[in-house]
């Protein structure tokens with residue numbers, strides 16, 4: 001099952017959208033701190049994220065702590081970035097990949113770019129700067145789940 005990593009998020013609403021996406025698709029989430037807001041379980045619940053009980057969220061206090069976790073856990077780091085050459089739908093994903101999105105304000109620093117195992121791009125028409133981070137997460141994770149056949153089994157229909 002591919003994972004989603006959120007690098008130092010700035011905007012709570014975007015993180016909320018991504019956590020909901022992850023809960024619905026049963027995708028584990030790695031949050032890399034510091035964030036611009038309180039990402040504690042208590043605070044996220046207080047802001048009405050009632051589906052949080054269905055999300056698997058691991059918090060990492062820093063980029064270094066996340067990298068230490070990844071050394072132990074394994075999995076390639078696949079960075080979604082506008083500074084990439086490979087269209088996200090041309091990339092071959094693996095079940096243990098970690099798909100990372102960057103900060104709303106600044107993406108990710110060069111250090112993170114440098115260690116990524118692959119960098120993927122959602123192609124846009126000329127003149128457009130970037131997509132919303134949660135939209136990016138949905139598109140890239142959707143492709144990764146499709147390729148790795150990792151979508152959850154839907155609930156049985158009542159009809």
Ligand SMILES: C[S@@+](CC[C@H](N)C(=O)[O-])C[C@H]1O[C@@H](n2cnc3c(N)ncnc32)[C@H](O)[C@@H]1O
Pocket residue numbers: 079080081082100101102103104105106107108120121122123124129130131132133136
């Ligand atoms: C609003 S963008 C960040 C813009 C930031 N000013 C920058 O220069 O990176 C937030 C994140 O969404 C993702 N993103 C947005 N558009 C993308 C695209 N077309 N292809 C791949 N990733 C994208 C990246 O992970 C990016 O770090």
